[in-house]
Amino acid sequence: MISTRVLNRSVLARQSLLERVELPVVDAVERLMGLNAQSPNLPYLALWARLTGFGIDELTEAIVDRRLVRSVLMRGTQHLVSVPDFRLTRPAVAALLARARRNVFGRRTDGVDLDAMVAAARELLADGAVLTRPELGRRLAERFPVAESGALGWSVQYLEPVVHPAPSGTWNVYGPTPFASADWTGAGERADLAELVRRYLAAFGPATVADARAWSGVSGLREVFDALRPTLRVDRDEAGRELFDLPTATLPSPDVPAPVRFLPEFDAPLLAYADRTRMMTDEVRARVCVGSGVAATVLVDGTVAAMWSLSYDSGAVALIVTPLRRLSSSDVEAVEAEGARLLDFVEPRARHDPLAWAE
Structure with missing residues (x-):
């Protein structure tokens, strides 16, 4: 049995909140398994709370250089991830995003051939073109007049891998969200859910299946955990629920001190679990x-x-x-x-x- 106190210290250690660490920003973002980027300043504040000597320019340069990309990913929300992690996570959340689009914009796009709409969006975003969501929606409405432009623009974000290039997502830059094709990232259609689970546990474990589902929004993870069970360590929490972890992962002492930390809105440790009592x-x-x-x-x-x-x-x-x-x-x-x-x-x-x- 692992106590709630130990679970708390574990997530703090894995999320670099027990002590600030010295890491390049891309390595840090990968270690944390992405940063919530609902607002442009949130990733900066998250890294400031975790890294020694962190400066705003370092993260901005990684976004401008396209070593980090911003897109709609886990739970259907904006995240900042490395390019390799975009290739991992985008196929994994594709079904979730399709369901979210159908629930919110399904009726508003009745009569639209969605495959044709996505193909048209790809044409509009070809050759490095960048369009804001409203601009893309208006261009699509010219071809699909049966639907309102706003619903078309949002639908593309959910159905087609796109990224939001700099200066969007950099410090203090607000305004309409630009869309660019994500073809250059190499993101495919095959979802490696086993690797997604392992990466989740490295960043947030020990955790239950429900925790991983709450963090990602991805369904069907019970089967993935069962397939991985022989390669994982399995314990239980104070309520008797199964906790999974990587076999080489260590757990900190419950007595290790935890310093004061200021976290931005939507910071991951507060959202990475179905049971949030560890936080x-x-x-x-x-x-x-x-x-x-x-x-x-x-x-x-x-x-x-x-x-x-x-x-x-x-x-x-x-x-x-x-x-x-x-x-x-x-x-x-x-x-x-x-x-x-x-x-x-x-x-x-x-x-x-x-x-x-x-x-």
Whole structure:
């Protein structure tokens, strides 16, 4: 039996949250099995929390050089991954994305030959062409007038492997999402789900089958785990559920200290499990995970203890922290010290107001 405390320390260790590590950004993103990129700054904040000496330019260069690509992947959400990991994950989530498109845009694209629509999108994005989602939708609506342009643009994102090239997805760059063909990545149609499971366990294990499904959104993983069972270590958690892990993986001591960490919205350890109690209580989860949103959080002793946000006023920036449980005076000092470092990273030239504690 593996305790919840050990499971907590395990995910912190594998996600480089017990201590910052020194790694090139592409290696770090692969080790973490991708970074959520719903908003452009999220991957930067995630790496700042994990790497020593991390600078904004290092990640931007990797995105501009196409060593890292941004696309809709796990759970049908935007992620930043390496090119090899795009080749691994995109075929694995293809069925999930097709279902998501059908559920959201199926009625709005009635009467459209989807194969013909995808072929037309490939033509429009051939030879390195880049179109925003609205531009692509309008161009497709000229050929398929029975559907609204917005539904056509979104449908392409779900049915055809596309990436969102720089400057989209780089620090502080917002605006319409550009589409470019992903043909150059070499992503095929064959899904290697066994390798996906092994990579998931390396980044997040030990974990249950339901955990892997919650992280990826991919169905049919029970059969994959059963096929891999002879090559995996199998334990149980405090509730008696089977936990799978790589046989060579080590588990940290439950007593290893966990420093304060500021995590961005949608950070992976909060979303990588069906049972999220290794990271936060159910009561805390109800405040952090509201609808489809997941707040930016503060880890204290390894678990979610607060939420955070930034406030701008008259050229100054303030960090606002909302506690979710009682913190000791030493915890408060540690949060304020790490918060000051966060402000130095995010807004090095702005005036910093004192950290504000919300009720």
